[in-house]
Amino acid sequence: MAVNSEGQTSHPHIYAIGDMTGQPLLAHKASHDGICVAENIANQKARKSKPISWAIFTDPEIAGVGLTQAEAEAQGKKVKVGKFPFLALGRSLALSEPEGFTKIIADEKTHEILGAFIVGAHASDLISEAALAVTHHLKLEDLAETIHPHPTLPEALMEAAEAALGKAIHIPNRPSS
Secondary structure, eight states, X not given: OOXXXXXXXXXXXXXXXXXXXXXXXXXXXXXXHXXXXXXXXXXXXXXXXXXXXXXXXXXXXXXXXXXXXXXXXXXXXXXXXXXXXXXXXXXXXXXXXXXXXXXXXXXXXXXXXXXXXXXXXXXHHHHHHHHHHHHTTOBHHHHHTSOOOSSOTTHHHHHHHHHHTTOOSSSOOOOOO
């Protein structure tokens, strides 16, 4: 069934949300679609499409939002990448869960955060901060300069942003790729 950007099907009085509209097939996407369709039906200014975060509840968890490095490069973007291992994160060591990492992909010129991916303890909880950064076009500096409580898992996002900027202090600085 064809569905337009407002959720309207080929029949003017029938709308669709969730799995009917295509990938990704996620409950939180369907909920957001439902709100957008209701706003469209009520002739209110509908919310615009946003990047959709996802999580896989494995051990360790995996989560992501936005563009992968390969997707960004396929779009012709030059990228900066910052990666921070959970092994260097105090809180993950305290939890005895040092497996994993956080990876941030940003535009090389503007430093806009294009995507973020987390493998490790509580990745499903951590991805929301990255989704906020991608949704609102935040820069690496915005995340790097945000003071995070210590020791916490969200520090991995700050540390990955610092690594992308070549300003890491808890891991060796490496050229961005």
